[in-house]
Amino acid sequence: MKANWKLFVGLSVFYVIMAVVYYVVGGEAVGITGMILAACLAGMVGFYIWFTQKRIGFDIPSDDLNAEIADDAGELGFYSPHSWWPLPVALSATAMGLGLIIGWWLTLIALGALVISIIGMVTEYEKPVHISSH
Template sequence: MRPEKYVFLFIAVFFAIVTPIYWFMSGEIAGTFVLGFSGLLGLMIGGYLALTARNFDPRPEDRGDAEVVEGAGALGFFAPKSIWPFWAAVTVAIIFLGPALSQPWISLVGFGIGIWSASGWILEFYRGDYKH
């Protein structure tokens, strides 16, 4: 987590330098507070990363002697084919068609189709050819 720590600490230092310059050049309160709190946010995240980096073993990308294969993780499972994203897109189109045509009942039909399409997409691998 060393590179991330340095990125956020750089952000904190940058905003610590820019905030007073902005205040003297513009005299604006709101922008000064936004820049100051952006610096505090960078300091908070950088400090958190600096403290937690001590408790973890270095990641492969943080070690100089690491091999590329050490950083490879599991890719996961991806559906070979599915019709459910199409039905989800149709559902969203029908839901937004209701306000576009000033007909709220069309959106209600869309929500009904949405329950069907969402449950089909969620339960896709509990039935049929790709049942686990």
């Protein structure tokens, strides 16, 4: 995992350099914008991997060249066994896309539904903390 974030950050730097070269050569604005957006995307992925690596630590078996496959066994995280929340997220995102075609009023309604459904999906397994007054 040590090399993963370096790969994506290096790719981000490469895209920025290529965007500058493309600009100097006389490329159009769409190509330059696309390369800058690709650089931002690669930078975000690199930052996420770096942040996750920093949080879980450096000593993971996949970084050890002498590690066995069994060394990486164990719990990988929590995955939802079933959830209905992706359905309203997808429906409200679709309605928002259609709202761009039909009218601004549908876009605003769908945006509200999308925000509510994303909050519902993200907080589905959150448990409230009850403070007792004993």
